[in-house]
Structure formats: C-alpha cells, structure tokens
Amino acid sequence: MKVEHLNKEKRFVVYEEDDSASLNYGLRGKTTFFMHTKAPEKLEGKGIGTALVEHALAYAKTKGYKIAVLCPFNSRYVRKHPEWYAYYDREYHQNVPSSK
Numbered sequence: 001m002k003v004e005h006l007n008k009e010k011r012f013v014v015y016e017e018d019d020s021a022s023l024n025y026g027l028r029g030k031t032t033f034f035m036h037t038k039a040p041e042k043l044e045g046k047g048i049g050t051a052l053v054e055h056a057l058a059y060a061k062t063k064g065y066k067i068a069v070l071c072p073f074n075s076r077y078v079r080k081h082p083e084w085y086a087y088y089d090r091e092y093h094q095n096v097p098s099s100k
Helices: 048-063 072-080 082-087
Strands: 004-006 011-016 019-028 031-038 066-069
Touching: 011 048, 019 048, 031 048, 031 072, 048 066, 048 072, 048 082, 066 072, 066 082, 072 082
Parallel strands: 031 066
Antiparallel strands: 004 011, 011 019, 019 031
16 A cells, blocks of 8 residues: 655545545644544545554654644554654643553
C-alpha cells in the first residue's frame, strides 16, 4: 500500500478502489497536530488508517517534531503503541503516561 505525503496540503493519502483515505495534520512550531483521519466505509478494515498514522508518526519523528493527537483514531493507535508517548507535546497532552 502506497501512502503519499501531500506536503502543501498537510495530509497523507492512500488511493484505492477509485477512492481515497487521508490523515490531515497541522504544524505549529515543532509540533505536528494530527487533526483528522477519514476513510470511506468501503475502505475501512483494510489497514489503511493504520498505515496513514504510522507514516504520519514516522514523519514527525524524522523531522524531530513533537505530536499532539486530536483525532480519536490516531489516539487509539498511540494508546496501543506507548513507545510514541515520548513524542507527545506535554503542553497539549499533560496527562499522558511515560513511555513503557
């Protein structure tokens, strides 16, 4: 599955079955805000959302950015992968546990 980064639009996209799924983000200083992940119902359950959040997190890590997760889907992913807790911007996420 190919995840494209549309840098100017601040989103990651997967095109499949004549449709697309995307993760939109914003930047403020050195923090990446994961705003919204969406996929049409026919693309759900194929691991596309997971691929999007993994690429977005890898992008933030590579750039040296902290993360602020506003999207429920992305939040569930990070809770299942607590190694990402270390990247949270504590200004926006004050009650996040430490990495395990």
